[in-house]
Amino acid sequence: MSEELVPHRIAVIAPSPVSMFNLAIPELLFGKVRVQGRPGYEVVICAAEPGPVPTSGGLDLYVRHGLGAVLEADTVVVAGTGAPYDPDPRIVAAVREADDAGKRIASLCTGAFQLAEAGLLQGRRATTYWAHAEELRRRYPQVDLQGDVLYVQDGPYVTASGYAAGIDLCLHVIRTDYGAAVANEVARLTLVAPVRPGGQTQFAHTPLPPERGHACADTRGWAMRNLDKPLTLTELARHAGVSVRTLTRRFHAESGVSPLQWLLHQRIERARELLESTTLPMDQVARACGLGTADSLRAHVVRRTGLTPSAYRAQFTRLGTATAEGTSSAA
Structure with missing residues (x-):
């Protein structure tokens, strides 16, 4: 009899004002994975405190879970925020605690500023949205910033650049956990490009042909x-x-x-x-x-x-x- 697998738990932290797109990506992609007929992931969205969280689009999003969900997770994902230069000390502390507990920690878009503020990226390769890359480099010079890639993994830390690169990061995580066939099928079901290499540039100076x-x-x-x-x-x-x-x-x-x-x-x-x-x-x-x-x-x-x-x-x-x-x- 095979051992019953427990879903991999993912806590997605929503800093204020959070990118709704960043929250939707992990919820959608991780939610498509099945292992032995059961969910491969359990995704929980959490915030510095439960309740309404402003979004970068001007709406309020009600979040049920506080940061206690972080220590119950196997992987922590910090979503991007419209105020990246003002990291929330409560989120920074939770990320440090998760790191001390040996969690895999990821960031989408400007969420990398929270990881950098927590000291997790010192001497590590990391990336963020290109429009904020120089500011991250200025504030955290010990980070080995890869300014023009889609995503990069260095040890237990995975960082994505802007917007749709979060899709690439999530597919990379799915591939790491469950293999290429599952990641590619998730990409097919969600109508996105299959797994792309993280080193692919995050923006092109030459327009793509039709x-x-x-x-x-x-x-x-x-x-x-x-x-x-x-x-x-x-x-x-x-x-x-x-x-x-x-x-x-x-x-x-x-x-x-x-x-x-x-x-x-x-x-x-x-x-x-x-x-x-x-x-x-x-x-x-x-x-x-x-x-x-x-x-x-x-x-x-x-x-x-x-x-x-x-x-x-x-x-x-x-x-x-x-x-x-x-x-x-x-x-």
Whole structure:
């Protein structure tokens, strides 16, 4: 008989005036996860004190839970606020207490200021909404600020940049907890982009082309179907029918990364999927995703996840069948 899994508890802190969008993201995405037919997450929204909390949109939101919910959670998420330069000392104290208790702690948008004020981000890589990045850097110079990425994880701390990057952070957390298939299915059900690499830029200086002008889409699809092959930049350009320079420029415009950076990311993602969902030997996993050898697979997986491939696979073995709401684990 398999051990019954207890939902992972998430406390979302709402600083005043809170971003309603930031509150909706974790409630929606985490709420879609099912493990063995049961909710994978239990999400509680809390505030410095129960009652009405002003929002950045001018409405008041009634919050039932105070900060006592933080210590009952496994993960704490601090939402963004319209007053980021005035961290609430009660929230700062609660975040410190959660850190002392070994919780995973995340921030969305300007919520990073609360984490920085608590001292959690000293010497750590972190990000925030680009419009507030310089002020965070000025106030907290010990933070290794990554000003132009979607999200970044450094140890138990996960920070997202602005607005929709919170979606990417939540999908990253779901992937970490329950695997790629579940995260991708949640993305599909909520009509958002699948898991994107955290290092992708949070804003583009070059406007994206119209949908029909996504010239690299066919080549990306072709590459995904041929990840087991040693694809080169020249081969990608040849498939797209353009020069290497043109392909590189279009890839940057459409995805924010170079063709080979994108290709490596896809290889590692495929490796993670195979580790999560199969019992293939490591050398076969390496060949199937184009990473060559088991040693190369190990190096990339350790760099990306902090775990060896065997340890990464083992953490998913205990989960049993995980799905997203609206799907079935049965055929």
